[in-house]
Amino acid sequence: MMAIPSPRLLAITDRRQAAQPLPDLAARLFAGGLRWLSLREKDLDESRQIALAHALVERARPWGAVITLHGDPDLALAAGTDGVHLPEGADVAAARRRLGPGAVVGLSAHDAEGIRRAAAGGADYVTLSPIFPSPSKPGYGPPLGTEGLGRLAADAGLPIIALGGVESGNIRDCLAAGAAGVAVMGTVMRTPDRLPDLLKALKGGQP
Secondary structure: OOOOOOOOEEEEOOOOOOOOOHHHHHHHHHHOOOOEEEEOOOOOOHHHHHHHHHHHHHHHHHHOOEEEEEOOHHHHHHHOOOEEEEOOOOOHHHHHHHHOOOOEEEEEEOOHHHHHHHHHHOOOEEEEOOOOOOOOOOOOOOOOHHHHHHHHHHOOOOOEEEEOOOOOOOHHHHHHHOOOEEEEOHHHHHOHHHHHHHHHHHHHHOO
């Protein structure tokens, strides 16, 4: 398994919410201390996703930052990203075989079964959501809260990245409940100036 990037703050793209073009925003976030960005623009055709991924990778390299791609392992390979983030129910073991041991492979999970499958397949991490109410994560049932996060993290067997409604004010609670890190989308897409507060809260909540 690959170690997940540090600091353990995963920013997920949404160009529709972004304050500026994604490559420019990514460069700004990397300069501010972000080291992990996942391209999640599934409505774009493959050629546009690949072109955008190339632009993000180019901006990530000077900072030693990691770029992953939400979606298909073959697309991640073609795009030259550092790994892939798979949807719930995807074949983690097949993705690992395709991308190799040096790639970051993660999976979306919403319950204990999703976490179990990710761990069994050799995933490096799972995003668990929604932890808190979030407009970016509708349709996945009621928020798990830190109590649900703690219950699932206790038996996870791999790092859990808390996702859904994560803000600087609740990061410490997520970490205290057992999350290895946190993920955000709209928060840094709309207001990248909030990145320092997120990183400060993340650092303050780690042992």
